[in-house]
Amino acid sequence: MKSLKIYVAGPYTGSTIREIEDNVERAMEAGLRIWKKGHFPYIPHLTHWPDMCAQRLNIEMDWHDYMKWHAPWVDHCDALFLLGESRGALLELQRATEQEKTIFRSLDEIPVVSRRETWADEISGTQ
Secondary structure, eight states: OOOOEEEEEOOOOOSSHHHHHHHHHHHHHHHHHHHHTTOEEEOGGGGHHHHHHHHHTTOOOOHHHHHHHHHHHHHHOSEEEEOSOOHHHHHHHHHHHHTTOEEESSGGGSOOOOOOOOHHHHHHTOO
8 A cells, every 4th residue: 555645634623722722732643643654644733823823913714714725635635534523524524525535533544554765755865
């Protein structure tokens, strides 16, 4: 099996900043574990930082903006990992399912693969 580009879908919003940060932390942990299994995670929760910047700059960004931001990445990925359910995560799951992508519901389901060397390995001399 080749390495997969895996979209991490799960809750982002919360009633407090701490809840939001906990959701971001869980998504980052999942992404790191997916990376260590030999795959390439896309962690949409990392738009937490542009969201914080938009608030400071008074640039209006709402839930729909972020769903539009992430939709092409769902399309581009080979698989989706459902970290947890939320309104957005379920829409992303539906999109991935309609495109017949592989759906993982636990990290244990994601196989370990040997990632091939990339052009970055070649130019950094880590071959």
